Amino acid sequence: MTETGKKLRIAVDAMGGDHAPGEVVRGAVMAAEKEGVEIKLVGVPAAQDEIAKWNKSGLPVTLFPTDEYVQEGEPPAMVLRKKPKASVLLAAKMVRTGEADAVVSAGPTGSVMAAAMGVMGLIEGIERPVIGGPFVGFAPNSFVLDLGANVDSNPYHLLNFAVIGTVYVRRFLNIENPKVALLSVGSEEGKGNETVREAYSLFRKSGLNFIGNVEGMDLVSGKANVVVCDGFVGNILIKFSEGMGYAVNRWLKASFKGHVPDEKLEDLAGQLFTMTNIADKAGGGPILGANGVAIKAHGRSKADEIAKAINMAKWVVETNFVGELKAELARIKETIKPQP
Amino acid sequence: MTETGKKLRIAVDAMGGDHAPGEVVRGAVMAAEKEGVEIKLVGVPAAQDEIAKWNKSGLPVTLFPTDEYVQEGEPPAMVLRKKPKASVLLAAKMVRTGEADAVVSAGPTGSVMAAAMGVMGLIEGIERPVIGGPFVGFAPNSFVLDLGANVDSNPYHLLNFAVIGTVYVRRFLNIENPKVALLSVGSEEGKGNETVREAYSLFRKSGLNFIGNVEGMDLVSGKANVVVCDGFVGNILIKFSEGMGYAVNRWLKASFKGHVPDEKLEDLAGQLFTMTNIADKAGGGPILGANGVAIKAHGRSKADEIAKAINMAKWVVETNFVGELKAELARIKETIKPQP
Numbered sequence: 001m002t003e004t005g006k007k008l009r010i011a012v013d014a015m016g017g018d019h020a021p022g023e024v025v026r027g028a029v030m031a032a033e034k035e036g037v038e039i040k041l042v043g044v045p046a047a048q049d050e051i052a053k054w055n056k057s058g059l060p061v062t063l064f065p066t067d068e069y070v071q072e073g074e075p076p077a078m079v080l081r082k083k084p085k086a087s088v089l090l091a092a093k094m095v096r097t098g099e100a101d102a103v104v105s106a107g108p109t110g111s112v113m114a115a116a117m118g119v120m121g122l123i124e125g126i127e128r129p130v131i132g133g134p135f136v137g138f139a140p141n142s143f144v145l146d147l148g149a150n151v152d153s154n155p156y157h158l159l160n161f162a163v164i165g166t167v168y169v170r171r172f173l174n175i176e177n178p179k180v181a182l183l184s185v186g187s188e189e190g191k192g193n194e195t196v197r198e199a200y201s202l203f204r205k206s207g208l209n210f211i212g213n214v215e216g217m218d219l220v221s222g223k224a225n226v227v228v229c230d231g232f233v234g235n236i237l238i239k240f241s242e243g244m245g246y247a248v249n250r251w252l253k254a255s256f257k258g259h260v261p262d263e264k265l266e267d268l269a270g271q272l273f274t275m276t277n278i279a280d281k282a283g284g285g286p287i288l289g290a291n292g293v294a295i296k297a298h299g300r301s302k303a304d305e306i307a308k309a310i311n312m313a314k315w316v317v318e319t320n321f322v323g324e325l326k327a328e329l330a331r332i333k334e335t336i337k338p339q340p
Numbered sequence: 341m342t343e344t345g346k347k348l349r350i351a352v353d354a355m356g357g358d359h360a361p362g363e364v365v366r367g368a369v370m371a372a373e374k375e376g377v378e379i380k381l382v383g384v385p386a387a388q389d390e391i392a393k394w395n396k397s398g399l400p401v402t403l404f405p406t407d408e409y410v411q412e413g414e415p416p417a418m419v420l421r422k423k424p425k426a427s428v429l430l431a432a433k434m435v436r437t438g439e440a441d442a443v444v445s446a447g448p449t450g451s452v453m454a455a456a457m458g459v460m461g462l463i464e465g466i467e468r469p470v471i472g473g474p475f476v477g478f479a480p481n482s483f484v485l486d487l488g489a490n491v492d493s494n495p496y497h498l499l500n501f502a503v504i505g506t507v508y509v510r511r512f513l514n515i516e517n518p519k520v521a522l523l524s525v526g527s528e529e530g531k532g533n534e535t536v537r538e539a540y541s542l543f544r545k546s547g548l549n550f551i552g553n554v555e556g557m558d559l560v561s562g563k564a565n566v567v568v569c570d571g572f573v574g575n576i577l578i579k580f581s582e583g584m585g586y587a588v589n590r591w592l593k594a595s596f597k598g599h600v601p602d603e604k605l606e607d608l609a610g611q612l613f614t615m616t617n618i619a620d621k622a623g624g625g626p627i628l629g630a631n632g633v634a635i636k637a638h639g640r641s642k643a644d645e646i647a648k649a650i651n652m653a654k655w656v657v658e659t660n661f662v663g664e665l666k667a668e669l670a671r672i673k674e675t676i677k678p679q680p
Contacts, residue, residue: 216579239556
């Protein structure tokens, strides 16, 4: 509920994700029930049947029909031009026009990013949106960004990421003064590639709680709360971690089979997967820097994860993340200058 | 033995590593016995006592005394100027002058690199030496380079690394036509940062067995035999993997304690550490691109690892790696042009 007692309205891209529209609709109905939100689904007319199937108790779940949607592999920039009525774009538009408080999509990352940037726009002072998250269970209080939205980031972009991460961690991990670090090849100031070396002095002047460089092992030890890297590095790291998580899981089951009861083993293998892998229990993450709340849910989301992503959207709206980010950006405006 | 029946002569930096000189001397004596090599130790005069302690059977192990050596944290470039008689430099010099066939040091990576570059020089066509290795046990046939010698590599450097990796894998992993890939954020040609995108077309023209881009998870799946990345990315990856290896090892022991017999658990934990971590069983790796054989042993090496590193030096000399690398470089000379 908002302060005025009105339900929050979440626009959901019914066509995004591996299990759309069935599981998306089911998850949306679950969220309408559990979280008390109003759902505005955007999808093909046939999705109405799915709504009828799951929404038996007359929850506020409505379909806004469209014939277009993004398919996996389509270049995001093309979508904006060639499919102006794509479900993800119409859902994002609802946020821009004030018809919805947030948008959720499990569609391809690029298309959700494009919808957030192209339709909702970016917060003033932000040049590129960014994706981040605590990505290893061993370090749940380390928020790493960028995880793949931007390759070839310049030092000013990295500072943008640091500000976004700081506000995020303060709000959602409840750490008042998050420790910020640059990911590099050594802890000393001179260590790193050109971009990191330049960013170092920018970070020092930023007024953020900058603790210097951290190294690869610190992603596991949790030395910093906000770890900043270029999206090229972040994307490779998160995919490496994911691959490792699956391999370790298989190895564990094969190696301990017969030594430990099956159920216990299954439980421990699941735990280890979380420790070595995406620490995300939210079902997705916000497109950070967008001028409004846009949540990218995992492509493989089933109903449960969709409901969690909708819950996250609600949470991000209620905590006024976007408003706080604007305020923090204004505060260090002098330091963050766009690249000359 | 060489073809003429003469023993291979290995120059060993007695002062390099966490356990120098004691464990280094002990490992060198072990190698003299097991591998039938002649050892030329370079270190402080007091190291003679260590030799006396371990070399009871009159093996060919000689001390070449010097008062200078590199300490952890000293800038490598400074060492060349300020400590011209540092043990690692004198040992490398023996290779240059023909007094030794290879040099082995467990000193800081930077100092061994500086010794290789500054004293032995680089192979023609190579602009920077590089460090590589199969770094995850799950993918023993994936050789990854650069693991940290060069940050800010340009596309030509990356091609250099690919050539070096190809020759290495052919020689030491016995794969005749190694599959070469660029590490990137997506498998399609256009994916990656500027350097990788430019390198893509260079690689395609190189005559190498280029299979395109691979992603983070492919470091675990072993899709390519030679995975090329900038040293900034490689260093972060290997340290992340190392940190993860230790954390998983601790987690495994704590979680399965009492469920599995201690000895069995210790064994499995050790196995998992190798699977998630440095796949290196050689005790170290060569400085690739140096005009001669220089082996960097792990800083934490004890006698066993020093002996393995010396064995590796012998192996690299005997397989004529440097000669083959020169030949391969000459073959694709037209493609590898230095940066304008």
